[in-house]
Amino acid sequence: MTAGTExxxxxxxxxxxxxxxxxxxxxxxxxxxxLLHSEAGRCLEPLGLRGATYAALxxxxxxxxxxxxxxAGVLSAERSNTVGTVExxxxxxxxxxxxxxxxxxxxxxxxxxxxxSLCRRADALMQAQEDRMLAALPPRDRARLxxxxxxxxxxxx
Amino acid sequence: MTAGTExxxxxxxxxxxxxxxxxxxxxxxxxxxxLLHSEAGRCLEPLGLRGATYAALxxxxxxxxxxxxxxAGVLSAERSNTVGTVExxxxxxxxxxxxxxxxxxxxxxxxxxxxxSLCRRADALMQAQEDRMLAALPPRDRARLxxxxxxxxxxxx
DNA sequence: TATTGTTATACTCTATAACTATA
DNA sequence: TATAGTTATAGAGTATAACAATA
Numbered sequence: 001m002t003a004g005t006e007x008x009x010x011x012x013x014x015x016x017x018x019x020x021x022x023x024x025x026x027x028x029x030x031x032x033x034x035l036l037h038s039e040a041g042r043c044l045e046p047l048g049l050r051g052a053t054y055a056a057l058x059x060x061x062x063x064x065x066x067x068x069x070x071x072a073g074v075l076s077a078e079r080s081n082t083v084g085t086v087e088x089x090x091x092x093x094x095x096x097x098x099x100x101x102x103x104x105x106x107x108x109x110x111x112x113x114x115x116x117s118l119c120r121r122a123d124a125l126m127q128a129q130e131d132r133m134l135a136a137l138p139p140r141d142r143a144r145l146x147x148x149x150x151x152x153x154x155x156x157x
Numbered sequence: 158m159t160a161g162t163e164x165x166x167x168x169x170x171x172x173x174x175x176x177x178x179x180x181x182x183x184x185x186x187x188x189x190x191x192l193l194h195s196e197a198g199r200c201l202e203p204l205g206l207r208g209a210t211y212a213a214l215x216x217x218x219x220x221x222x223x224x225x226x227x228x229a230g231v232l233s234a235e236r237s238n239t240v241g242t243v244e245x246x247x248x249x250x251x252x253x254x255x256x257x258x259x260x261x262x263x264x265x266x267x268x269x270x271x272x273x274s275l276c277r278r279a280d281a282l283m284q285a286q287e288d289r290m291l292a293a294l295p296p297r298d299r300a301r302l303x304x305x306x307x308x309x310x311x312x313x314x
Numbered sequence: 315t316a317t318t319g320t321t322a323t324a325c326t327c328t329a330t331a332a333c334t335a336t337a
Numbered sequence: 338t339a340t341a342g343t344t345a346t347a348g349a350g351t352a353t354a355a356c357a358a359t360a
Contacts, residue, residue: 024303034328036183044158046302061177080354137305140180263341
């Protein structure tokens, strides 16, 4: 902290990233996430879905009957922020909410047949989208990438 | 699209992600990014920086004299969204803006000595933060991860 | 008292269009 | 007419606290 005044390079081919950011995972992660996320949004839009509603619908189809709070947990989202998502799915007729016996506070979430059908279409779309966006990565590298990312942030902390 | 009614599993150890999201890079990318990004924010806060201001300062220290529009390009940000960032850095005394000769529309960005000093501290903090967050990944895997991410979204598209 | 879902709110990040002053 | 920077604004995404109904 007391040393020299200049440790950074001064000549650049126009457009390279700064040295100090080169070794960090964060910036690379941010760019990749932003690219995939925005592209996924454009893909899902024609289906009437967004990233959040697709993810929620997918979880509900996979675990029919789960509670709203469990959904929030799986999505790594705040309970308060899943309310709108669930309402949107219900309003569109893609899921139903049911009370359970014994505890009238909780809502249970079930996909409708329309919801299941939509989810299958969305799954296919998203798979195709990743095939397109990740064309530079052979399947093996894709799996490796997922493994690395999940070692940083395991699913369902 | 005409086939069966049920292709998803029904028994789960509580807390696993849906099958259809398992093979996708997007969700894993999102979780890792969210975790690193929010943690980076907490790290930088005591220095008076946020992710965006740190990244901008780093670029300016590395390429002193670059234009504001070039900065936006390197940051993959809209020009309009870099205005506030640059103003914040200038107001804090970490950078200066200078006109150039020959074109009075452009601003040139230069770090002050205080800015360089702060940036060195922030670099060290961010390096330490990643060492902590990515403890599960040996350096070799970290480099591999960056390589994979940059094949999806190359720096400075 | 604690918990489930809800409301309200605020803050960050990003995108878009329109403006100014220069060129 | 085009460009650099700016302003204004809108939309996502996320975080927090407080509330009602129920346990």
